[in-house]
Amino acid sequence: MAISTTAGHAPHEHGKPTGLWRWLAATNHKDIGSMYLWFSFTMFLSGGVMALCIRAELFQPGLQFFQPELFNQLTTLHGLVMVFGAIMPAFTGLANWLLPLMIGAPDMAFARMNNWSFWLLPPAALLLLISFFVPGGAAAAGWTLYAPLATQMGMGMDLTIFAIHILGVSSIMGSINIIVTILNLRAPGMTMMKMPMFAWASLITAYLIIAVMPVLAGVVTMVLTDRHFGTHFFNAAGGGDPVMYQHIFWFFGHPEVYIMALPAFGIVSHIIPTFSRKPLFGYTSMVYATSSIAVLSFMVWAHHMFTTGMPATAQLFFMYATMLIAVPTGVKVFNWIGTMWQGAMSFETPMLFAVGFVCLFTVGGLSGVTLSVAAVDIQLQDTYYVVAHFHYVLVAGALFSLFAAIYYWFPKMTGKMYSEPLGKFHFWWSMIWFNVTFFPMHFLGLAGMPRRIPDYALQFTDFNRIASIGAFCFGLGQLIFLYNMLRSIRHGQAAPHKPWEGAETLEWQIPTPAPYHSFVEAPHVEAGDNGVIHSMTGGAHH
């Protein structure tokens, strides 16, 4: 028994708490994980509504629904809500749910801190959402909150800054919990170089969060003092430098990109071996590729700033460093394909999303390499090409991997099977309309349509219409997922102990649904690469 904060109680002394208190005072990693996931899905829907507002306005040129001020607030909040409210908490939630099961720990290392890291999220989300209704409206500087725009706006900006502070504290605490759990609570036999890829990805991501979220907190604090306390960090008239904001922001911002991508890599590295019925190809190289992506992510931030007038030496450095990231990423894609190669593949919903992830993430990676070329980027900076690029890696990348994960672990979490036909329908529907939405944006960007504008020149109309239609269909399709989940939790068929033939990691060795207090006694395992369990002894549950 190694959890520090349930001191005084052996876990079997208390059963499953009931009512509201179970959730408010939750210390059980499964309860907290579920809350994270529901919270992030709620934020996903609210960010999605904002996205549909944006696409509705862009359906045709001219101003139809929103004035430019509100349009800018919508693009800003869509970005912030999706990044900090949907994607990041969803990965933290999955880590909460799955890490203790994967490494044979009874719970997360600091169960009360875990409760606090979750319950900081709803107030922060409220701050973001109510900022629409304060005088001056929500922050409208883009999710990057560039100075000097960010130093000039109304109180919506202050609410945003506070929300970011709170979200930062929450994700730092969540990350500390993940790191301590992985480093200190692994079951005997589960060594670091045998650990499943999702655990590795979560560990590295957690380190990234601890390293860069404080930098974001620092830079928004500087914006706050510029706004209210007479400092001039980013005010040129007072001797400051607005470009400095971009340098500090992107020192956070680029590792942040990998904070949203690495856990996705981890998830896919579980699902592809399972449904290919083969061990993961090149496990060790996967671990090193993930680590080197994390290290490289600190050296490329200024590729977001090629048009700020950087010296040519710096442009060249950041260009080559950025291209270098394609190498470990390529290793990963190669390994996933190598895993599938000659495997006995079957295409259940999780596998469909995982294969869709590999295809579309590669497209997003390719446009990323295109953008890394400094000379090309000058043309493409702040156009829809960039919008297409990061939606390929964030929607088809992070979001698809999350859907894959939910479908994959849903039986273990709930004890019920989801509806496979609905799941497949959800995949194909999302796959088609995602591409209809975002692929034309490449063309718009190449033709020179700038991002973050409510109105555009007439020649961009056709592609914008296609994108808007795609977006509405894609958005509606996510309700299929919601319906499938709600219905399956209540009426789904009982799931077998191990619903996937090729699933060999530790979480599939315990009963279904996962017992409320799993691994109260650590099991002894004999594990192979990627956490494949050869044999397990001990490991009691309550």
Place this chain on the structure above:
Amino acid sequence: MAESSRADNRVLLLKLGVIACVMFAFAWALIPLYRVICEVTGINQLVKADAPAPAVAASDLAVTAAPVRLRFDATVQAGLPWQVRPLVGQMAAPRGEFVRVDYEITNASNREVTGQAVPRYLPAAAGNYVKKLECFCFRQQVFKPGETRRFPVVFVIDRAMPADIGEITLAYSVFDVPGQGAS
């Protein structure tokens, strides 16, 4: 095992917390760090100092004698209750002669305010050739409540200015000097 591993967890928690705090401090340290790195390596010297301008031959002067179009502008930092405006928005001025333009500054609040103006030139290269003899930007200006004053700005445009600069914008940014109100 429980006790020792709990202590281990605490130690690790503390170490990771320290990393987070150090990174918060690092964000602030980046501001001087960038300056130092750019100074030491010189990578940010986008505008290299040219060799001293050669003495201008009399024949060249005819070429460059075309008058320069001047625009005047002023912006005030948000929150500073001043109104600053040039009395003429633009003018044409010959090179090598005194130019005088008047700025009117009003303190629109009912308190005493100290301000400092910082000039900017567009194109930036023109800055080296505008020789100011008199300017309110030379020192901090104290304004009584509701006070309005006019300031002359007197300068000469150097004849050595390259001929391709045909237009100069002189823009002042005015910001307040906190804590100097009663000086």
